[in-house]
Amino acid sequence: MALSRTILHVDMDAFFASVEQRDDPSLRGRPVLVGGRGGRGVVAAASYEARRFGCRSAMPMAQAVRRCPSAIVVPPSFAKYEADSARIMDILETASPLLEPISIDEAFVDVTGSLRLLGDGPTIAADLKRVIRDELGLNASVGVAPCKFAAKIASDLEKPDGLTVFEEEGLAVRLSTLPIGRMWGIGPKSKARFEARGIRTFGDLQNWSAESLVASFGAASARFHDLSHGRDDRPVVGDRTAKSVGHEQTFGVDLADPREVEGVLLRHVERVAARLRRRNRRARSIVVKIRDGEFVTNTRSRTLSEPTDRTDLLWETARTLFREWKFRPVRLVGMSAERFEEAVPDLFSAGDEENARNRRLDAATDAIRDRFGGEAIARTASAFPPG
Amino acid sequence: MKLVCSRDALAEALAIAGSVVISRTPAPVLLCLKLETKDGLLFISATDTEIGLLLGVAEVDVREEGVALIPADKLNQIVRASNDDSLSIEVSKNIATITGRDSKFKVFGFDPEEFPGVPTFDTDDFEFETNCNTFRRLIGRTVFATAVENSRYAINGVLIERIGRNLRLVATDGRRLAVARGECTTNAEEDLTSIVPTKALNVLNRLMNDPDEPVRIRRNRNQILFQVGSGPGAPVLSSNLVEGSFPPFEDVIPKDQDKKVHFKTVELASAVRRAALLTNEESKGVRLAFADGTLTLSSRAPEMGEAEIKIETEEYSGDPIEIGFNPSYLTEGLKHADSETILIELKAPNKPGVIKVGTDFTYVVMPVNLG
Numbered sequence: 001m002a003l004s005r006t007i008l009h010v011d012m013d014a015f016f017a018s019v020e021q022r023d024d025p026s027l028r029g030r031p032v033l034v035g036g037r038g039g040r041g042v043v044a045a046a047s048y049e050a051r052r053f054g055c056r057s058a059m060p061m062a063q064a065v066r067r068c069p070s071a072i073v074v075p076p077s078f079a080k081y082e083a084d085s086a087r088i089m090d091i092l093e094t095a096s097p098l099l100e101p102i103s104i105d106e107a108f109v110d111v112t113g114s115l116r117l118l119g120d121g122p123t124i125a126a127d128l129k130r131v132i133r134d135e136l137g138l139n140a141s142v143g144v145a146p147c148k149f150a151a152k153i154a155s156d157l158e159k160p161d162g163l164t165v166f167e168e169e170g171l172a173v174r175l176s177t178l179p180i181g182r183m184w185g186i187g188p189k190s191k192a193r194f195e196a197r198g199i200r201t202f203g204d205l206q207n208w209s210a211e212s213l214v215a216s217f218g219a220a221s222a223r224f225h226d227l228s229h230g231r232d233d234r235p236v237v238g239d240r241t242a243k244s245v246g247h248e249q250t251f252g253v254d255l256a257d258p259r260e261v262e263g264v265l266l267r268h269v270e271r272v273a274a275r276l277r278r279r280n281r282r283a284r285s286i287v288v289k290i291r292d293g294e295f296v297t298n299t300r301s302r303t304l305s306e307p308t309d310r311t312d313l314l315w316e317t318a319r320t321l322f323r324e325w326k327f328r329p330v331r332l333v334g335m336s337a338e339r340f341e342e343a344v345p346d347l348f349s350a351g352d353e354e355n356a357r358n359r360r361l362d363a364a365t366d367a368i369r370d371r372f373g374g375e376a377i378a379r380t381a382s383a384f385p386p387g
Numbered sequence: 388m389k390l391v392c393s394r395d396a397l398a399e400a401l402a403i404a405g406s407v408v409i410s411r412t413p414a415p416v417l418l419c420l421k422l423e424t425k426d427g428l429l430f431i432s433a434t435d436t437e438i439g440l441l442l443g444v445a446e447v448d449v450r451e452e453g454v455a456l457i458p459a460d461k462l463n464q465i466v467r468a469s470n471d472d473s474l475s476i477e478v479s480k481n482i483a484t485i486t487g488r489d490s491k492f493k494v495f496g497f498d499p500e501e502f503p504g505v506p507t508f509d510t511d512d513f514e515f516e517t518n519c520n521t522f523r524r525l526i527g528r529t530v531f532a533t534a535v536e537n538s539r540y541a542i543n544g545v546l547i548e549r550i551g552r553n554l555r556l557v558a559t560d561g562r563r564l565a566v567a568r569g570e571c572t573t574n575a576e577e578d579l580t581s582i583v584p585t586k587a588l589n590v591l592n593r594l595m596n597d598p599d600e601p602v603r604i605r606r607n608r609n610q611i612l613f614q615v616g617s618g619p620g621a622p623v624l625s626s627n628l629v630e631g632s633f634p635p636f637e638d639v640i641p642k643d644q645d646k647k648v649h650f651k652t653v654e655l656a657s658a659v660r661r662a663a664l665l666t667n668e669e670s671k672g673v674r675l676a677f678a679d680g681t682l683t684l685s686s687r688a689p690e691m692g693e694a695e696i697k698i699e700t701e702e703y704s705g706d707p708i709e710i711g712f713n714p715s716y717l718t719e720g721l722k723h724a725d726s727e728t729i730l731i732e733l734k735a736p737n738k739p740g741v742i743k744v745g746t747d748f749t750y751v752v753m754p755v756n757l758g
Binding site (some may be wrong): 098306346347348 | 529534535559561562563634635639739744753
């Protein structure tokens with residue numbers, strides 16, 4: 001039997017919209033839709049004020065505006081969200097190195113090893129929420145639970161600005177009243193199939209054995225029995241155990257300006273590089289992932305002659321890979337560093353001035369970010385010599 | 388052009404000339420070898436525009452003088468596959484006809500005028516001279532250690548340095564450094580320091596078959612020229628020099644190593660090779676532990692297993708030390724040391740180790756952190 005774990009799921013509230021409201025006081029308290037206004041524009045985020053009118057993210061912008069004509073439509077500034085996200089992840093990491101970001105505004109943190117030092121799960125969660133609010137002026141909802149699945153459900157229950165705790169004891173009972181639509185992997189279509197068999201809540205699922213679920217609903221439903229009881233032994237995969245460090249971002253709209261996409265890619269590179277350095281890792285393989293407006297995903301990679309954690313070298317490679325791709329409007333851009341290798345000290349590194357200079361720059365940048373936050377300092381794409 | 392040539396001699400010359408030719412180029416003439424008769428010899432030239440080779444074949448009976456430009460790989464394949472003792476080659480209007488006892492090949496060539504040409508070497512006009520035996524050994528001891536790609540320094544080649552009669556070849560990929568020393572048979576006023584591409588030295592190595600033959604060397608602006616042997620058909624290899632600066636290699640040769648021990652080269656090489664059997668990407672290296680007259684080599688591959696090999700080392704001097712190395716770096720160094728015994732010199736686990744053969748060969752290797 002595995003030891004009891006304490007896992008946090010941290011989910012930022014209406015992240016993009018909240019960032020815009022924070023940065024522009026005239027937007028506060030008003031319905032805000034972040035996204036492109038064009039004919040095919042999609043809502044990337046809706047403020048809670050806009051949600052009251054039924055606006056949701058991923059909804060076509062035209063439809064959202066019909067529902068809420070008073071909404072203010074703000075074009076997204078992804079580089080800004082990236083910078084905030086980077087800082088949020090840094091804050092979360094102070095609670096435990098077992099941090100697994102799952103998107104720009106969402107992450108799991110396994111704080112089991114930090115309980116003695118930092119207090120119990122709810123205390124750590126409240127502290128993190130406070131630091132994020134004080135430092136970034138943003139609200140997060142946090143779920144505290146003994147497993148990832150339950151933590152993710154918990155964070156959603158009292159949004160916005162929620163803090164929901166599921167204790168291990170009585171977890172199955174607490175979950176039993178939840179509608180099955182909240183089950184991970186049950187969408188509207190399969191929901192109807194389950195309801196047709198009288199399964200409406202987690203409690204109903206708990207009464208079915210894994211075998212009978214499989215017999216009736218297929219192999220994929222086997223895990224629903226365990227999950228409905230709050231049993232999920234998937235580990236939180238932190239950078240230390242991960243085989244790669246990466247960041248990607250889906251835009252919800254198509255970015256048509258290659259320079260803007262490069263700007264986002266550069267933020268990814270900076271974050272990845274900083275995480276490599278914090279982990280004392282060096283990567284030999286750089287992967288750039290691009291998804292176009294037609295949802296065709298393209299992955300390109302390059303192997304370096306030696307492993308590195310230097311921002312300038314990672315960026316040079318990532319940018320080259322990106323520029324080799326025939327540009328068309330982009331939905332998603334991501335970058336990851338893989339194939340970790342020990343940095344083998346070079347015979348000549350003591351005399352390598354360029355390397356020493358770039359390392360000093362990286363170290364200074366890391367220090368400034370640690371002290372003043374993710375947005376305090378950043379490279380601009382144009383600051384690099386034209387490639 | 389019309390000639391009859393020994394198949395073996397031709398096959399050998401074509402194989403070496405073919406190794407200069409690059410397989411992919413937008414210029415079809417660069418895929419060709421130039422054949423030209425002169426003074427009763429057949430001269431073959433090849434170039435990839437960086438490196439040029441001109442060599443003569445003497446086992447030939449020239450019936451009609453001429454010049455031709457023939458695709459290297461087809462000519463090579465035809466001659467290599469032939470069973471004949473001799474082959475007849477006739478070229479007319481850029482079409483080569485190669486005739487054997489039972490065979491006849493027609494190969495379409497190109498206008499010889501389009502070939503860029505390769506430098507020749509005036510035998511009397513050389514800067515210095517050494518012999519094949521020495522030069523082969525120096526190349527063998529260094530060329531393996533060059534970098535495949537490196538943007539930082541000009542280390543994709545071998546540094547050739549001559550000061551007076553002292554000749555030194557140096558190669559490094561940043562993780563290990565090989566320095567080989569030898570003597571020239573002649574002296575010269577002006578010192579030489581040039582970086583020669585790895586490929587040129589590999590071709591040169593194939594030309595130096597007779598250990599007693601001389602190798603003459605001359606610089607020509609940004610080119611270096613080698614002539615192997617003497618006489619009108621003596622092969623001439625020319626190569627552009629690698630531009631840029633070689634790293635300050637003298638600074639990284641350790642001078643205060645205090646732990647020294649000799650080994651029979653084959654014995655140590657065998658131990659390293661066997662210990663390397665249980666390493667993988669994660670385990671990174673082989674551990675060498677020197678203590679009490681014994682060297683223990685050990686390795687561990689996660690989820691695979693472990694290895695331990697012991698060698699008696701009567702004369703180990705110094706405190707016990709444990710140090711990790713990439714086994715392939717050690718294996719290559721030992722293999723190319725080209726000596727029955729070698730000396731290992733160490734200082735500390737985080738300081739480079741050295742393999743030495745007298746003062747003729749010094750091989751510096753960065754250790755790896757075994758964690």
